[in-house]
Amino acid sequence: MTSVSMTRRGAVRSIALAATIPFACGRAIGATVAAVDRGAAATAALLRVAFPHGRLTPDFYRGVAETYLKEVAAKPAAIAEHDRGLALLDGSHIAPFADLPAVIQKGLVEKIDQEPFFKAILWRGAELIYRDRSVWKMVGYEGSSLEYGGYHDRGFDDIDWLPRAGARA
Amino acid sequence: MTARFNLNDSSVFVVIGSGAGGGTLSNELAQKGHKVVCLEAGPRLSLTDVVNDEAVMFEKLTWLDRRMATGKPDPNFPVWNCKTVGGTTMHWTGACPRIEPYEMRALSTYGPLPDTTLVDWPVTPEEIAPWYDKAEVRMGVTGKHGLPFLPAGNNTKVLEAGARMCGYTDIDTHNMAINSVPRDDRPPCQQLGFCTSGCAVGAKWSTLYTEIPKAEATGRFELRPESMVTGVNLGADGRVESVTYLSKGRSVTQKCRAVSVAGNVVETTRLLLNNRSERFPNGLANSSGLVGRNYMRHFTIQVMGVMPGKVNFHRQTHLAGVVRDERIHKPERGFVGGFLISTVPFTPEILAKNMMIGGWGEDLTSVLDKYDHLAGLLLTGEDPPQLSNGITLHPTERDGYGLPVPVVHYEDHPNTIAMKTYAWKVGRRIYEALGAEKIVEMGDFIPATHNMGTARMGTDAKASVCTPYGRTHDVANLFVSDGSLFPTAAGCNPTLTIVALALRQAEHIDGEIRAGRL
Numbered sequence: 001m002t003s004v005s006m007t008r009r010g011a012v013r014s015i016a017l018a019a020t021i022p023f024a025c026g027r028a029i030g031a032t033v034a035a036v037d038r039g040a041a042a043t044a045a046l047l048r049v050a051f052p053h054g055r056l057t058p059d060f061y062r063g064v065a066e067t068y069l070k071e072v073a074a075k076p077a078a079i080a081e082h083d084r085g086l087a088l089l090d091g092s093h094i095a096p097f098a099d100l101p102a103v104i105q106k107g108l109v110e111k112i113d114q115e116p117f118f119k120a121i122l123w124r125g126a127e128l129i130y131r132d133r134s135v136w137k138m139v140g141y142e143g144s145s146l147e148y149g150g151y152h153d154r155g156f157d158d159i160d161w162l163p164r165a166g167a168r169a
Numbered sequence: 170m171t172a173r174f175n176l177n178d179s180s181v182f183v184v185i186g187s188g189a190g191g192g193t194l195s196n197e198l199a200q201k202g203h204k205v206v207c208l209e210a211g212p213r214l215s216l217t218d219v220v221n222d223e224a225v226m227f228e229k230l231t232w233l234d235r236r237m238a239t240g241k242p243d244p245n246f247p248v249w250n251c252k253t254v255g256g257t258t259m260h261w262t263g264a265c266p267r268i269e270p271y272e273m274r275a276l277s278t279y280g281p282l283p284d285t286t287l288v289d290w291p292v293t294p295e296e297i298a299p300w301y302d303k304a305e306v307r308m309g310v311t312g313k314h315g316l317p318f319l320p321a322g323n324n325t326k327v328l329e330a331g332a333r334m335c336g337y338t339d340i341d342t343h344n345m346a347i348n349s350v351p352r353d354d355r356p357p358c359q360q361l362g363f364c365t366s367g368c369a370v371g372a373k374w375s376t377l378y379t380e381i382p383k384a385e386a387t388g389r390f391e392l393r394p395e396s397m398v399t400g401v402n403l404g405a406d407g408r409v410e411s412v413t414y415l416s417k418g419r420s421v422t423q424k425c426r427a428v429s430v431a432g433n434v435v436e437t438t439r440l441l442l443n444n445r446s447e448r449f450p451n452g453l454a455n456s457s458g459l460v461g462r463n464y465m466r467h468f469t470i471q472v473m474g475v476m477p478g479k480v481n482f483h484r485q486t487h488l489a490g491v492v493r494d495e496r497i498h499k500p501e502r503g504f505v506g507g508f509l510i511s512t513v514p515f516t517p518e519i520l521a522k523n524m525m526i527g528g529w530g531e532d533l534t535s536v537l538d539k540y541d542h543l544a545g546l547l548l549t550g551e552d553p554p555q556l557s558n559g560i561t562l563h564p565t566e567r568d569g570y571g572l573p574v575p576v577v578h579y580e581d582h583p584n585t586i587a588m589k590t591y592a593w594k595v596g597r598r599i600y601e602a603l604g605a606e607k608i609v610e611m612g613d614f615i616p617a618t619h620n621m622g623t624a625r626m627g628t629d630a631k632a633s634v635c636t637p638y639g640r641t642h643d644v645a646n647l648f649v650s651d652g653s654l655f656p657t658a659a660g661c662n663p664t665l666t667i668v669a670l671a672l673r674q675a676e677h678i679d680g681e682i683r684a685g686r687l
Contacts, residue, residue, distance in 0.1 A: 049529075049530065050529045050530065051521075051529070051533070051534055052530060052531055052534050053534050053537070053538060054538075055538075106530060109529075109530075113529065122525055122529055123522070123525075126518060126521040126522050126525060127224070127518060129521075130516070130517040130518035130520075130521050130537070131224065131518055135517065136517065139517055139537055139538060139539075139540035139541065140479070140481065140540050140541030141483055141516065141517050141540055141541075142481075142483065142484070143221065144220065144221035144222060144363075145221055145359075145360075145361050145362055145363070145484075146220070146221045146361055146363075146369045146370070149359055150358075150359030150360045150361040150362070150370075151322075151359075151360040151361070151362055151484035151485065152358070152359045152360040154484070155323075155481060155484055156320075156322040156323065156360040156362075156481075156484040156485045157320060157321060157322050157323060157326065157485075158323065158481075159323040159326050159327065159478070159479070159480060160478070161477060161478030161479075162326055162327065162330045162478075162603070163330060163334075163603070
C-alpha cells in the first residue's frame, strides 16, 4: 500500500488510535493526514478537470471529492482502483497532480480517460455535482415544481426573443 | 369493490402485466362482464408516492432486475421499462401518434429491404381506425375528438419557430394523452416538467389511476401486485390451465380460463422462452422459432441548441411539441420510412450523463453553464425488423428470482444509420436557423423505451407467433397484448397502438368467450 492509497476512513481510525500515543506516533499522524489530504486534493483536482465550471469554488470540488472518497471507502475494490488511478496521475509528472497547472492536468487526464477509475468518478461525479442545489441555481435549473403548482403560471411559455412568425432562414 | 378470486377458480382470465396493454385489456374484459386477475411484478404506488425527482423516481419505477445486452445497447441496462402497477405508462411521455397507413403496409410501401423481415400488418389501417378512435377517447388524447391541444411552452415555441424557418408546416403541441382540460376526474396539465418520472398530479394517462381502479369498480377484477409470473402451465389438451407466480417468496398457482401476456417485450419473451416442455422444447408458443426474434426499438437521438436567449426547457411538458413533416416515405432522402421531431428536455444530471459519452471537460460544462439557454429536440424514427435482433435467455446467469437473465441483442440496420445521419442534420438546421451559439448532437444513449416485434402478428403460423388478434398460433387460449405483437415498428411512439390493439383484442376475446370457445 502506498501512502496515497490510505482511505479516509482508514486514516481517521489511524488518527484516533495514534492520538492515544502521541509521542511515538507524532510523525505518523502527520504523514497520514498528508496522505489523506493529497488523495482528497488530487480527487478534487480531477473533478475540476472533468467538470470545469468557472463559477464553482475550490471548496465545492473539495466537498464533492470528500463525499466521493467516503463512498468509495466502503468498497475495497473501488478504493483500490481509485487509488491506482490517482497514483497514475501523481506519478506521471514532476509534481503531484493537484499542484499542476490546469492545462497539464487536462493533458494527463486525456491519457487515462478510458480507465475504469475515471469512468467511475465521471459517472458518480456527475450525480454529485448536478444533483447539488447550488449547482442547479447556478445553471438555472429549478427542480421540483409540484409544490409551486408547476410552471403553468411560472414561465413555461414566457420566451420573448424569438423572431416573428413568417420569417425564413 | 375489488374482487377476490379463489386460486382454483378456472373461470378467471389472467392478465400478466398492468401497463398499457395489460391494464387496458384487464379493464375492458372486466367491463364486459368477465372475471379478471391481473398479475403485476411490481408494487402498487399511489400518486402520493410520485415526487418531482428523477433519481428518486428512477429507483421507484424502473425494472432494475438484471438484464444483459450484446451489440449496441448498454451491456447492463439495455431497456428502460417499469416494474410497478401501471407499468411503463408511469414513465411514458404521453405522446399518441397513430401509425400511418403507409407504415402499416411497410413491405408494400418500402419494397423488400435487405436483411430485414419487413411485412405488411395483418390488420389493415381501415380495420384499426375505429379502435384508434376508441383508444384516443379513452385516454383523452389532445387535438382529437374535440379535446383542445395543450398550450405551447418555450421549448415548443423554439422548435416551431426554427422548423417554420426551415419550411416545415405540420407543427403543433402533439396529440398527447395528457389532460388539456379537467377530464376523467383528473386535472389538466400543470406543466410540472417531470413527465417521465410519473405525473404527480395524474394529468397524464397511466393505467395506475385510470384503467386499474375502473376495473376494480366493476367488482370483477383483482390486481395482485408484486406477483412475478414464472410458469404458464399447459394441460393435456394443450391449453393453458394455470399460471404460477412468485409472491413474497412463495410459489402460487392460479387456475384460469385463458391468459394474456403483457409484460413489455423483454419480460414477455423471457416468460415464453423459459416455459419449455416436451410439446414446446424451444419455448411456449414458439413452434415458429420467432419468439424473441425481430426485436425492434426506435432510435431516439437528440439535438441540443444553446440558444441566443433563455428557454428554460425544463419548465414544460416533455414531448408536447412536434414537427411531423419528415414522417413520410421519401426514398430520395436515402432511407425508407420516416421520423418525428419532438421537444425534449433534460435535467442537468441526465444531460451531463448523455453528453459524457462523447467527452468531459469544457465541451461538457460550457453547455451545462448555458443550461437555461438550451432548447432540445428528440428524433424518433422507424426501425426495420431484423431477424438477428432479439432477446434470448442467458444459459447460466440468474436474476434475484432465480430466473434466467434475458440478453438483448441489437444492432442498427444501415437504413437506421442513414436516417439518423439525416435526422441529426435536420435537427441542427432547426436551431441554426434561430442563431444557436452551439449545437450538440447526442446519440442513441437512452436505453430503449419503445420495445416491439418479438411475438409478431401474422396469418401464417410459420412466419409469425400470434394471429391478427394477438392469440398465439400454437396455444388456443394464450394471448399476447403488448408491443411484442408489432410486425413493424412505424416511425412513432407505440403506446396508442398497443392500447388500440388491446381494446380490439378484448372485443375478440369477449366474442370467443360468449361463443364458448374460450
